[in-house]
Amino acid sequence: MIHAGELLPDGRPRFRKVLVIVARQNGKTHVLVVLSLYWLFVMQVGLVLGTSTNLDYARESWEKAVELVESIEELAEEVPKGGIRKANGEQTLTIARTVKGKRHRSRYKIAASNRKGGRSLTVHKLILDELREHDSWAAWNAAYNAMNAVPDAQAFGITNKGDARAVVLNSLRKDAVEVNEVTGRETMRADGDPELGLFEWSAPQGSEPDDPHALAQSNPNLGRRISLRSLLADARRAKRNGGEELAQYLTEILCMDVPNLNPAISAAGWAEGHVPGDLSELRDQLALVVDVSMDEQHAALLAAAQLPDGRVRIEPVHAWSGPTAVKDMRAEVKGLVALVRPRKLGWFPNGPAAVVAADLAEGEDWPPEDVEVEAIRRDVPAVCMGFAELVKSGQVLHSDDPMLNAQAGGAEKLPRGDAWVFTRHGAGHVSGIYAAAGAVHLARTLPVPKPPPKPVILRGRRTSDASDGKSSG
Numbered sequence: 001m002i003h004a005g006e007l008l009p010d011g012r013p014r015f016r017k018v019l020v021i022v023a024r025q026n027g028k029t030h031v032l033v034v035l036s037l038y039w040l041f042v043m044q045v046g047l048v049l050g051t052s053t054n055l056d057y058a059r060e061s062w063e064k065a066v067e068l069v070e071s072i073e074e075l076a077e078e079v080p081k082g083g084i085r086k087a088n089g090e091q092t093l094t095i096a097r098t099v100k101g102k103r104h105r106s107r108y109k110i111a112a113s114n115r116k117g118g119r120s121l122t123v124h125k126l127i128l129d130e131l132r133e134h135d136s137w138a139a140w141n142a143a144y145n146a147m148n149a150v151p152d153a154q155a156f157g158i159t160n161k162g163d164a165r166a167v168v169l170n171s172l173r174k175d176a177v178e179v180n181e182v183t184g185r186e187t188m189r190a191d192g193d194p195e196l197g198l199f200e201w202s203a204p205q206g207s208e209p210d211d212p213h214a215l216a217q218s219n220p221n222l223g224r225r226i227s228l229r230s231l232l233a234d235a236r237r238a239k240r241n242g243g244e245e246l247a248q249y250l251t252e253i254l255c256m257d258v259p260n261l262n263p264a265i266s267a268a269g270w271a272e273g274h275v276p277g278d279l280s281e282l283r284d285q286l287a288l289v290v291d292v293s294m295d296e297q298h299a300a301l302l303a304a305a306q307l308p309d310g311r312v313r314i315e316p317v318h319a320w321s322g323p324t325a326v327k328d329m330r331a332e333v334k335g336l337v338a339l340v341r342p343r344k345l346g347w348f349p350n351g352p353a354a355v356v357a358a359d360l361a362e363g364e365d366w367p368p369e370d371v372e373v374e375a376i377r378r379d380v381p382a383v384c385m386g387f388a389e390l391v392k393s394g395q396v397l398h399s400d401d402p403m404l405n406a407q408a409g410g411a412e413k414l415p416r417g418d419a420w421v422f423t424r425h426g427a428g429h430v431s432g433i434y435a436a437a438g439a440v441h442l443a444r445t446l447p448v449p450k451p452p453p454k455p456v457i458l459r460g461r462r463t464s465d466a467s468d469g470k471s472s473g
Contacts (some may be wrong), residue, residue: 001035004156004197013154015197016147019131019172020158022201023218024252025226028158032127033064035156040095040106041075045124046150048108051117051143053133058110061129062091065108069093111143118143126155131169132162132251140168161202161251163260164410164428172196202255209235209249218255242266259410264384264422265433266392270408275397279305279315285446286342288317289376289438290333290360292326292352293431294424299329300403300432301336304439312390312443313397314436316404330359338368344442348434349375351424376438381419387437396440407432 006014022028032050039045052058066084069075075095083094093108111117113128115138123146134140147153162169176198178189186205188198203214215231216222222231231253238249247263250256279286282305292299301317318336320329333356337345345367347353347360360373367373376383390396391408398404411433414423422430422437 001031004199012152014195016154016195017144017172017193018154018156018197018199019169019176020156020199021161021169021173021255022158022220023160023255026201026219026221027225028129029061029064032061032129032156032158033068036061036065036108036125036127037068037075039125040093040108041078043125044097044099044104044106046106047121047123048106048125048127049118049121049123049143049146050108050110050127050129051113051139052110052129053113053139054130055110055112057129058112058127059091061127062093062108062110066093113139113143115139115142118146121146122149123147124150124153126153128155128157129159131157131159131172132166134168135165137168161255161257163247163251163258165260173198173200200255205256207254207256209239209246209254214254218253242268259428260412262413263409264388264411264413264420265408266388267409269392269394269396270398270405272394273391273396273398274400276399277313277397278399279303279313282307282313283341284343285443286340287344287346287439287442287446288337288340288342289346289348289435289442290329290353290356291348291431291435291438292329292355293429294352295429296326296352296355297321297323298429298431299325300435301329301333302432302435302439303340303342304436304443306443306446307397311395311397312440314404314439315399316401316432319403319432326355330356333359334366337371341368342371343446344372344374346374346376346438346442348380348438349377350380351434352431374442376441381416381421383437383441384421384434385419387433387440390440403432404436 004015004018008014020028036048036050039048050058050061069079078095078097080094080096083096085092091110094105096103096105098104113134117139119142123143126143126147128143144155147155159169164170175193176189176196177186179186201218201220203211203218207214210232212228212232215228219226219231222228234253235249238246243266244262247258247261250258251261285305286303287305288301288303290299290301299320302314303317304312304314306312317340318332345360347356349357362373387396407428407430410428411430412423413420422433424430
């Protein structure tokens with residue numbers, strides 16, 4: 001609070017934007033209550049606006065501030081008659097005092113974080129609670145730009161970490177921190193926003209959930225109001241269960257980055273499947289699937305083949321990206337298929353790959369000889385869920401391709417009744433994962449060739465089949 005309140009020589013705040021990242025239940029609501037009253041009673045600003053994506057959360061902080069004011073005589077004396085309005089949507093705390101013969105008023109209002117919150121107001125101090133929930137810039141632009149005409153305005157955001165959809169939080173933090181690609185260590189950006197102050201309590205990326213030292217780094221209240229024993233019990237359960245439970249624990253308690261909060265692909269299973277290799281010895285068992293991203297900026301052609309032991313190996317054949325991704329894919333995919341000569345070629349005609357349906361459908365001189373073309377129309381949830389289960393059980397092998405790694409980490413579930421598919425509307429792309437899942441599905445429908453019979457010795461002579469008593473000489 002001392003450093004967030006630093007002033008420049010002309011009296012303006014050193015930080016026009018203050019970002020505080022800290023784990024749950026470490027007193028952030030109390031900080032916001034005291035801060036808002038400090039702005040009202042000490043700094044005597046014109047308007048404090050408190051926002052949250054859930055209006056009830058903003059109301060909770062406001063109500064605690066009102067209770068504190070009403071409980072302290074010196075503060076309550078400065079609240080005029082009718083200065084506290086509690087009607088839904090109109091919650092306002094107003095204080096009035098006479099300064100040098102002039103009546104001065106300060107107000108504390110609340111609003112939901114949306115595209116309307118803050119519009120038509122002139123905001124002097126802004127509270128943005130749970131900034132991780134801002135999945136677009138609409139709410140930020142509405143409230144933050146309401147400070148444009150106030151030279152000494154300040155926006156104060158407190159939150160824990162989110163996933164890739166926390167676009168505002170991630171953008172602001174990225175403007176303050178840069179990551180060394182070699183060591184993974186974070187340092188302050190030399191070219192960052194000089195008006196942005198970042199105050200963060202977080203565990204180092206990659207920390208184990210049940211590491212007491214990591215928990216202490218993200219929980220300043222640990223050992224006071226927060227029990228280490230309780231956090232460790234929750235951490236071990238989340239670690240065992242994985243998935244959404246683990247992702248939520250990492251973001252809310254350790255303040256670590258995760259690609260998404262409802263992961264479709266097991267991170268542990270994906271890591272276990274990293275076994276260097278190729279498909280050169282399985283060419284007669286190959287299935288290829290091509291898929292396209294929703295924005296048509298990415299396309300991928302994936303190959304898969306089932307191994308004799310039942311496991312499946314996936315490898316990317318080619319990936320396209322950029323504004324001409326679909327055009328380039330159309331021009332090249334047939335040549336790649338002719339070169340690879342898979343047993344099956346597939347795509348998802350009910351998804352964005354429908355744009356190439358006419359190119360892949362059977363026609364003159366297409367497909368190549370012995371290549372079967374199959375549109376994967378039905379059981380898409382079974383394709384996605386089956387692939388995820390195979391990854392989780394260590395049955396999918398891959399060679400650590402960066403594109404597949406990124407998409408596997410970002411793939412998120414989209415419910416379809418009692419089942420689910422990979423969502424195409426998340427923060428990242430899943431065209432590679434859809435292609436991989438489809439290729440695995442087709443590969444597993446191909447008959448696995450039986451291994452050649454082992455030669456045995458019968459009556460001192462070699463034979464390839466002992467069942468009919470004939471020797472091979």
